[in-house]
Amino acid sequence: MSAASEYRRREESITMSSEPVGMGETHELLTLNIGPHHPATHGVLRLIATLEGEVVRDIKPIIGYVHTGIEKTAEQKSYWKAIPVVERMDYLSYYFNAMAYCGAVETLLGIEVPPRAQYLRVIHLELNRIMSHLVWLGTSALDLGAMSMFWYCFRERETILDLFEMSSGQRMHTRYFQVGGVIEDIPAGFARNVQKFIDEMPSRADQYADLLEKNEILLSRLRDTCVLDEQTLLGWGVTGPLLRAAGNPWDLRKAAPYSSYDHFEFKVPVGTVGDNYDRFRVRHAELYESTKIIQQALDGLPEGPHIVEDRKVALPPRHELATSMESLIHHFKLVTEGFRVPEGECYYPIESPRGELGCFVRADGSAKPARVHMRDPSFVNLQATAPMVKDAYIADLIATLAMIDPVLGGVDR
Amino acid sequence: MEVTRQPDHEFRSRQLMARDMLRGTLEGDDLDRYVEQAVMTTTLDRAVAWAQGNSIYPLTFGLACCAIEMMSIVAARLDIARFGFEAFRASPRQADMIILSGRVSMKMAPVIRRIYDQMLEPKFAISMGACCSSMGVFNNYALVPSDKFMPIDVHVPGCPPRPEALAHGILKLRDKVQGTDREGWRERYGAVGTEEILGA
Numbered sequence: 001m002s003a004a005s006e007y008r009r010r011e012e013s014i015t016m017s018s019e020p021v022g023m024g025e026t027h028e029l030l031t032l033n034i035g036p037h038h039p040a041t042h043g044v045l046r047l048i049a050t051l052e053g054e055v056v057r058d059i060k061p062i063i064g065y066v067h068t069g070i071e072k073t074a075e076q077k078s079y080w081k082a083i084p085v086v087e088r089m090d091y092l093s094y095y096f097n098a099m100a101y102c103g104a105v106e107t108l109l110g111i112e113v114p115p116r117a118q119y120l121r122v123i124h125l126e127l128n129r130i131m132s133h134l135v136w137l138g139t140s141a142l143d144l145g146a147m148s149m150f151w152y153c154f155r156e157r158e159t160i161l162d163l164f165e166m167s168s169g170q171r172m173h174t175r176y177f178q179v180g181g182v183i184e185d186i187p188a189g190f191a192r193n194v195q196k197f198i199d200e201m202p203s204r205a206d207q208y209a210d211l212l213e214k215n216e217i218l219l220s221r222l223r224d225t226c227v228l229d230e231q232t233l234l235g236w237g238v239t240g241p242l243l244r245a246a247g248n249p250w251d252l253r254k255a256a257p258y259s260s261y262d263h264f265e266f267k268v269p270v271g272t273v274g275d276n277y278d279r280f281r282v283r284h285a286e287l288y289e290s291t292k293i294i295q296q297a298l299d300g301l302p303e304g305p306h307i308v309e310d311r312k313v314a315l316p317p318r319h320e321l322a323t324s325m326e327s328l329i330h331h332f333k334l335v336t337e338g339f340r341v342p343e344g345e346c347y348y349p350i351e352s353p354r355g356e357l358g359c360f361v362r363a364d365g366s367a368k369p370a371r372v373h374m375r376d377p378s379f380v381n382l383q384a385t386a387p388m389v390k391d392a393y394i395a396d397l398i399a400t401l402a403m404i405d406p407v408l409g410g411v412d413r
Numbered sequence: 414m415e416v417t418r419q420p421d422h423e424f425r426s427r428q429l430m431a432r433d434m435l436r437g438t439l440e441g442d443d444l445d446r447y448v449e450q451a452v453m454t455t456t457l458d459r460a461v462a463w464a465q466g467n468s469i470y471p472l473t474f475g476l477a478c479c480a481i482e483m484m485s486i487v488a489a490r491l492d493i494a495r496f497g498f499e500a501f502r503a504s505p506r507q508a509d510m511i512i513l514s515g516r517v518s519m520k521m522a523p524v525i526r527r528i529y530d531q532m533l534e535p536k537f538a539i540s541m542g543a544c545c546s547s548m549g550v551f552n553n554y555a556l557v558p559s560d561k562f563m564p565i566d567v568h569v570p571g572c573p574p575r576p577e578a579l580a581h582g583i584l585k586l587r588d589k590v591q592g593t594d595r596e597g598w599r600e601r602y603g604a605v606g607t608e609e610i611l612g613a
Binding site for chain 1: 473474475476477478480481482484485488489490503505515516518519520521524528544550551552553554555556572573575
């Protein structure tokens with residue numbers, strides 16, 4: 001364990017071996033309740049931790065504190081009115097939720113999204129990925145005691161939200177993705193602002209690294225803590241940066257490209273050890289890769305329509321309503337009943353900032369989905385908490401929870 | 414423009430009066446006039462309310478999407494520390510204000526009520542976002558509006574509200590605490606008395 005710092009080695013020289021429980025008066029297990037209201041749980045997660053001294057022997061996550069019934073609500077809405085509801089699920093990656101859902105519905109409808117819309121989607125998805133990682137970085141660093149990171153990360157986050165606001169009018173939950181494309185073409189000046197942002201983002205990410213990676217306290221809290229090997233992670237179904245930190249380069253953008261991700265060149269950062277430090281490094285490296293993807297998508301942004309021409313699915317342009325009776329009928333049908341989707345079911349997985357985000361939609365031929373189910377990465381990744389933090393210090397539990405980056409809105413749905 | 418400096422007789426005379434006051438030689442009408450000019454009187458309640466409204470400690474309490482926007486009012490762009498609201502406290506016993514930022518589920522409602530009960534008086538509550546005010550876009554079996562189980566002082570609409578909206582809500586709460594709140598647009602825009610009453 002050459003990477004371990006002196007501090008960590010000294011701490012680990014204190015015996016970590018398990019003593020027989022209940023032997024003698026000095027050994028007693030303590031059950032500690034953490035949450036649902038606790039600033040380090042990143043939401044309303046509740047953890048029942050069993051401690052022996054300072055060492056976590058067992059942990060049991062209790063979820064459901066933000067259960068919103070999103071999947072059920074989506075069944076009561078027509079296909080495109082379910083998009084805003086689905087977006088509010090994993091509230092740090094709203095574009096991804098919309099993408100998974102729209103992708104599933106588009107597959108069922110059998111429509112081809114125009115190339116411009118695909119590129120616009122990629123730009124927004126990757127901006128969203130950077131935004132999500134920034135919130136993760138800021139709040140995790142806050143948990144680890146690095147206060148100023150929060151302000152730096154949120155400064156860049158505000159810049160991204162300004163871009164979202166420019167293209168869609170909302171900061172969060174933009175509902176920019178529409179079945180068949182995007183709801184509106186990007187406004188004039190958007191490309192320039194995105195360019196400005198991605199020009200400065202790599203240097204900002206460098207600054208974050210300078211701040212954090214030379215900090216001995218942070219390094220000793222992250223390095224060689226809560227290591228979990230690739231096979232165990234796969235056994236728990238963990239995906240995303242957590243799996244990549246253990247050395248498995250599984251990224252759906254490469255493995256099963258969607259929305260023309262195969263047009264772009266980017267690397268998939270992987271770790272070697274699978275500890276908290278690798279989890280931090282992998283996400284940090286993804287900031288650069290996302291910037292590269294946005295640059296390529298911006299440079300190669302094709303001309304053409306931003307949404308399918310099929311009037312049965314997409315709204316006709318506003319100016320047609322005054323002149324074309326047919327357009328008026330289509331418009332009326334779309335906003336009242338919505339479009340009907342042929343019977344069938346579809347699972348559409350994409351790579352969200354937290355892992356494989358899949359949307360399962362079952363259509364029964366009506367204008368409302370019969371079932372919408374989301375495979376949310378936070379929910380699955382949260383299972384790995386217990387094996388990760390077993391026999392680790394309770395302080396490492398907080399660090400691990402920060403590095404798992406669960407979004408409870410996605411866990412509970 | 415040419416700037417000319419006029420000798421300020423008023424200021425000079427006030428200076429002389431202050432000097433007399435310190436010497437103890439100011440008497441009678443002069444003393445009354447001086448006190449009237451220099452001393453501001455207020456009631457203890459109002460002074461306390463002024464201090465209270467400018468140093469509210471919010472509780473670090475996030476529920477869902479709105480919590481992210483709640484965090485960004487502490488960040489650099491909309492630095493809420495300008496108004497004295499930046500000291501977020503993780504323990505309800507140290508906090509004055511709870512911001513319900515996000516959707517309140519049936520499972521979470523008793524927990525929130527308990528946290529609210531643990532806070533010390535005087536305590537205030539802001540319901541941020543459509544979900545915890547009216548269940549918002551969801552409006553289903555799983556959620557409960559916050560008014561059903563605890564008193565709310567200010568509702569901030571939006572899904573999620575912009576940080577500016579939350580800051581406005583917080584300033585509204587400050588006005589309420591200080592007793593200087595002005596409700597209604599007629600008063601704000603000087604249109605009191607323009608109400609039209611049907612059948613009158």
